[in-house]
Amino acid sequence: MLLDKDIREPLFEFLEERYGKVRILEEKTVGNSRADVVMVIPEKIVGIEIKSDADTYTRLERQVADYDLYFDANIVVVGSSHASHVAEHVPEHWGIVSVEQEEDHVDFYIVREMSDNPYAQLLRTIRVLWRPELAHIQEKYGLPMYKQKSKDFVRTIIVDRLPVEVVHKEISDALFERDYTAMLAEIQEFRKAQAAKRGKTVRKKRKKYRRKKRDA
Template sequence: MKTRDIDIRAQLHLNLKHEHAGEHDTLIIDELGLCQGDARIDVAVVNGSIHGFEIKSESDTLERLPGQIDIYNKVLDSITIITGKCHNEGILKLIPEWWGIVIAEKINDDEVSFLVSRQSNPNPQIDPYSVVQLLWRDEALELLRRFELEKGYISKPRNKIWEKLVESFSLEELKYHVREQLKLRKNWRVD
């Protein structure tokens, strides 16, 4: 039986909910847009870091993966790719060695098993500007206000506000503030 995105995603959600049960500061997000929508990570876990999970089932191709890798590497603290056996060799040729790999195998109609092939490690190449792009304009401006840095930026476009944040905070501080804002956000989709 071929693995499908929907089956892998359902099993991943079950595993993540079990793994993070009782943690009130953990947020699990489907289809988190990165770099102003240039790509979406299938599932993101936001707590003391942002761990992205990319699903490449046996029904998928690896055609878009090189472009996704470039974007994911700019933003996510760690990344795990979950794939069917048929993609394992192709994925190994494409992804950085710090990405984790999980092999998904369909056991029956209702169950998918996961086998960890490689644990993920911290991302060594995060881009601060790409991280702050996770903030909506009003959220970014509020962060400037909180630290009394908003003077001259209240009517500026979001890219200027993001630039001011990158100038004003270290990467670790930016990552912290962005994670905290994502966990507070109520309305995730804007039409």
């Protein structure tokens, strides 16, 4: 019986061989679900759900709904015990990959190719990007920076003002180039700067209040 831990590493090798340039991200929250694997390929983000021989379909309906909101395409990877009936549980645009245990290795078989997800929402897909990555896109295309606005506001500006194909490319490019150590440091600096600005605003308001109180 193949378990999730037996499938992951061989799966990543299989994906690299099949799709060429890929970046693999694991355990990403999407809506009310957690995506097992997110595969980044040029101009497309693919959600991958793993159902090992030990797994059931209990949460799959909800997972399908969440994946379909966030990813450009989706794949379910299943142990051989699920291969003959998993198609009944996922939409036709989902790809299906079966994995089987051989003597000293595991083999993967394409049961059904993935196709473009007709329900994907770009405003949700772009949520995988962090604030500095959004800022890079704004700067690159000469968009207003809106440093005091929320990430949701900035995402909406990017999606509304840039062509869809450009946004898809920029999302993939950002994820390919993401350096987690450098990015986390950049995010911390951004938060410190924002906190300092908020503190300055509060101090100004307090001074103004005290001045009004003296004048009363």
